[in-house]
Amino acid sequence: MSPGVLAAESGVGSFQSFSVALTVAVLLCEFAMLRAPLSRSQVRIYAVQSLLVSGLAADVAIARHIPDLFAIVGLSLVLKVVVIPLIVLRLISEAVVDLVPSHRLGVATMVLLGLVAAGIGLFVVGAVHVHSRTLPTASFGLSASAVLVAFLLVVLRADVVSQAVGFFALENAISVASLVVAAGLPLIVEVAFFFDLLVAVVVFGVLMRVHHRRTGTLSTSALDELRG
């Protein structure tokens, strides 16, 4: 069988290819956050990831003619790409930042664990066959692996910023999943998600400040020591 026939049979359209590439890039951003040594670079990577998610939403809005989604794209561009990263960067600049990376395990080990998590997401959740009108069905598996890797980011990095960024990345991954499952949700429901995110930003902001004031560091490893 010639390769041309193979490609035609797998039905890789240019839209699908592009949207899958964006989803893969969202997942890769999480791996980049996992290994990034500095909190600042993590926040910047989060901004890039949010930009990719907005791009994916815009892509779906154009290709599937869902004009409601443009409102989401706009909100996400303003909030997730600009406002939230700026707030978190500001919080970091006020704190004394540890120069020691907060990895609990070696980078190579974390990448391997991340790959296992991504594999579970991709194949276990991907096997569910959620029918989607907007994106390739298997994209759901990819977004599930992004969710799992975001969990790993929260678990494997022992500092408050990583945990906040991990939570925000988790929200990004869920946004991708919602694009696959329910891109045509009523606008009011989608906007409600954004308010959840804003609440989370406030809560994490307060947590970071309180933690920093009590322990004098952003690292959470100081929390398991008894204090007299």
Place this chain on the structure above:
Amino acid sequence: MALSPVVIQAAQVLTVAVFAPFVSGVLAKIEALGQGRRGPRVLQPYYDLVKLLRKEILVPEPASWVFLVAPALAVACFLTVPILIPVLTSYPLPLGIMGDILAGGFVLSLGGFALALGSAETGSPYPQLGSSRAMTFGALIEPAILFVTFTVALTTGTDLPYAEGDAVRASLAQALSPAHVLVMVAFFLVVLNDTGRIPVETHASTLELGMIDEARTMEWSGPLLALVRFGSMVKQFVLYVILIDVFTAPWGLAGSRSPGAIGLAVVALIGKALAVGTVFTLIDNSFSKLRLFKLTEFMAAVFLLAVLAVMVDLAGLG
């Protein structure tokens, strides 16, 4: 007039052998210009080789015949690979399908192994350190190469380099599919590693602490050193050819057996190799070298890309 396939096959090997020093020379020049230096002449690698061929051979006391044979064996291995890959033609030539990508990889590693064995024989510390490091990091990058091969196998149903080139040429959608893009980036990083470029190794440095491949060549002299140098140029060119003609841009290859088409393919190949090489020199000039013990992070990133490519392909998204 159509050339005999055997002649074209010989031309593939000759093209690599003759132009490898030229590509190295031009890239050294570009790299120097990027750093604000005038740089050596483009033909300097040829002059260096001729100079070295005229010098005498000195052999360290503990070295045996392995030390003398290793450079020639390495060059022979590196020059065998062009037979297996599409260098000038888009159609397989005689012996062209006797080995797949894995076989090509094995032959390249055999060359590297010969050099490591030869340099370990010298009894002097730096070549031994270099060969030990080269083997260690070679083993770490190997899994990524395997997964690259798996993706090729999943896409084409075979793992012949010619088939992968055909698949990329057949449809642009295939060339830009997520799995293929991931594989391209992964293989690009593998080439970065195997040609001893930053961030893995400073290829022109004389500082022993960060040396990997460079440290191995220290004890060879005269014609043997010429062979070792020539071998590393050939290896670099061969890896560029695999990156270009199998993964990224298999266009501009000869589709017929006419001498004109073959000649054009030679020119196109050198142009593409210089373009790819320029990207490598840009990376060389703009990043710093990773600390030796951080190299595992680089290898982990390459492995991640290659494994994700296989996963995405298996999930039906490739």
